[in-house]
Amino acid sequence: MQSVSRTTYDQMGFEVIVPRNPRIISLVPSQTELLFDLGLDDQITGVTKFCIHPADRVKQKPIIGGTKKFRFDVIDELRPDLIIGNKEENYQEGITQLKSRYPVWMSDIVSLREATEMIRSIGNITDVEAKANQLADDILGSFENIKRHDSKRTLYFIWQNPYMVAGNGTFINEMLQRIGLINAAVHLERYPELRISQIGELDPELILLSSEPYPFKEKHIETFMDLCPNANVQVVDGEMFSWYGSRLLGAVDYFNSLKL
Template sequence: MSFPPIPSLPLSVTDQMGRRVAVPFPPQRIVSLVPSQTELLFDLGLGERVVGVTKFCIHPVEARQKAAVIGGTKNFHLEEIDALNPDLIIGNKEENYQEGIEQLAAKYPVWMSDISTLPDALDMIRRVGLITGRKPQADALADNIQTTLGQMPASEEQISAAYFIWRKPYMVAASGTFIDDLLQRAGFRNVFGQLGRYPEISAEQLQAAAPQQILLSSEPYPFSEKHLAEFQQLCPQATIRIVDGELFSWYGCRLQHTAAYLRELTIR
């Protein structure tokens, strides 16, 4: 004898933007609008429930093979999301766009993260675990990240640094960003820390700031070895290096590997 499926019970939660969201518990059809949170869902063993991801959700490799690709982080294909009939959508304040989120929230439970510090990221991991029925796994993951990354020894002497995320125009990560928080934990002093978020800067501003190190992120702009000479000419005394942007800005399970990477950067 077959029985009808048991309907999901609603779980009323508050997301990181202070919005109340009623989430069917546990959710069975999840759309993730954020690459690092997609990776987190798979890491928590929820891959079979993830039905939609963005074109930028490159980790794990099977994410875009198993789930439908519903556009980018800034341009959702709303009709494709409708076809998936999600019972939970997970987004992020910075990485997604307000108009699209509002349109989705009018139809579906949309849980939003808002992350600018390591404690924010750990809180997100724990809350995503709670609303998806993976609380023990998420708590263990957050505890591990807190142990390795949250307790990095303070550096005796900070290294002045500039962290570039874009070229033409030059753009850097400044105060109020998750990247800036990690830079400080690693022992770097952000020479543009007096500016807000992701400002455009000129070559003259960079030269005046005279950082000891210039860190060129592998994403969102794909900096590579061919760009080293450009920055070396601007700041001949600086050490220029390409850094793994995912380990600086993906705020999910990838943070398990960030502490070791940051230590390597500061001792070389």
């Protein structure tokens, strides 16, 4: 007789008991897209307001708030059997409250290896292991064909007012390294704030303005060119650099197309 639940461990090392065919709430946009791509549409019970892919299907799901502000009343009404979150993207207080009532599986990802491990783990606990393993293998295979760009000192901006960049210990930093760029903020942890004087002192040759979480657009390029006249400034697709789910399958083609 097949067990009605299984015991597993999330990427933060916590034990999680997951029932078969769980009703799932996803608290992370990239992992929401992954669940859909694994064919788990019918089991996805709720998503955040920032979960935008796949656009035609995600809009049919109830919204449980944002990634850092949950609507616990809505979550209780949806009666999930499993909640999937992320250490960086969600907030500890909210996760702790959810854990008191529901099984919560947390990812913790700063590398491609951890991203593919997450994909395999999600596949395992939702009984789509073969599909998840194939996806992870395809992603790893695609990264074998990545083209390395010139080793330019690079600042990758995720925010302005205050100016914030991706530093060491981030998934973005790994993506920069994999395409051959030198992160000028690698000596700083996570997402440091930079003063204008610091930006000049770091003397980047390349400035990448992410389309998310701050929606940098072409109109912002001139401001950064004034800050660093010698730098090449470009707007890039933030999802390709920071989403660690199934969107990674298209990341290498995007990276290879960049003119840096």
